[in-house]
Amino acid sequence: MPELPEVETIVRDLQPLVVGRRIVRASLSHDDVLRGVTRRQLTRRLAGKTIRDVSRRAKHAVFDLGSERLVIQPGMTGSLTVHRRRLTSAESRYAVLRAELNRGGELVYTDVRRLGTILLLNEKQWELYDRALGPEPLDPAFSVEQLGSALGRSRQAIKKVLMDQRHLAGVGNIYANEALFAAGIDPSKAANRLDTTDHQRLHAELRRILSAAIRSNGTTFRDYRTGTGEPGNFQLELLVYGREGEPCRRCGTRLTGTHAIDARISVFCHHCQS
Numbered sequence: 001m002p003e004l005p006e007v008e009t010i011v012r013d014l015q016p017l018v019v020g021r022r023i024v025r026a027s028l029s030h031d032d033v034l035r036g037v038t039r040r041q042l043t044r045r046l047a048g049k050t051i052r053d054v055s056r057r058a059k060h061a062v063f064d065l066g067s068e069r070l071v072i073q074p075g076m077t078g079s080l081t082v083h084r085r086r087l088t089s090a091e092s093r094y095a096v097l098r099a100e101l102n103r104g105g106e107l108v109y110t111d112v113r114r115l116g117t118i119l120l121l122n123e124k125q126w127e128l129y130d131r132a133l134g135p136e137p138l139d140p141a142f143s144v145e146q147l148g149s150a151l152g153r154s155r156q157a158i159k160k161v162l163m164d165q166r167h168l169a170g171v172g173n174i175y176a177n178e179a180l181f182a183a184g185i186d187p188s189k190a191a192n193r194l195d196t197t198d199h200q201r202l203h204a205e206l207r208r209i210l211s212a213a214i215r216s217n218g219t220t221f222r223d224y225r226t227g228t229g230e231p232g233n234f235q236l237e238l239l240v241y242g243r244e245g246e247p248c249r250r251c252g253t254r255l256t257g258t259h260a261i262d263a264r265i266s267v268f269c270h271h272c273q274s
């Protein structure tokens with residue numbers, strides 16, 4: 001699933017293409033991506049609205065429509081782009097949400113397996129939704145102490161806690177694996193057993209890696225594309241994710257891959273991480 005750097009890239013690409021534009025009409029191909037809103041309500045309420053801004057919160061692209069927010073969390077096979085031409089037949093086959101914009105162009109959410117979600121929230125609902133999410137790791141005000149207190153209360157594996165959006169926003173499997181490797185922390189270690197030095201290292205590495213990934217337009221493993229339809233490049237810089245069985249770049253030990261921690265693939269070095 002696209003994580004913080006990928007959604008940030010999408011949002012930055014979309015900004016100049018959608019802000020100030022009015023949605024002329026909207027259509028939805030399938031209801032299964034909707035949460036708390038029906039197809040009829042969504043398409044009716046989107047029509048005529050002007051997109052005032054688009055920003056990222058956690059792994060969501062948030063479109064500010066004035067009185068409402070259109071919140072899209074792209075799934076693993078999802079992409080969110082503005083098309084200025086007719087969609088190809090493959091594109092229109094998997095287009096889930098299409099919003100025609102005034103002055104030309106169409107904002108399209110495409111999702112082959114429809115693993116993404118779409119919400120339409122009023123101000124009060126958005127406030128509650130936002131409040132339930134953890135702090136943003138790239139917020140300049142996000143401190144080592146904040147990370148420590150977000151992670152410190154849980155006895156669950158640190159990797160699991162890092163990916164829990166209620167504790168910390170935007171981090172998923174790829175960047176949890178990478179940050180834990182860079183910080184030298186075993187992904188299965190109980191979160192409340194990390195000490196201050198671990199918090200400092202993890203804080204620094206999380207911010208360094210997420211920022212570097214944004215500079216590379218995110219990681220393209222399968223279907224992820226930027227807001228202009230290009231692949232990202234951070235996959236070239238990954239040190240552990242996708243490298244199970246290969247030698248550790250730091251010490252040469254074979255990297256371990258396991259699904260035992262959280263059912264997702266965890267890749268780490270026995271020698272470098274403890």
Ligand SMILES: [Zn+2]
Pocket residue numbers: 248249250251252253269270271272273
């Ligand atoms: Zn190693």
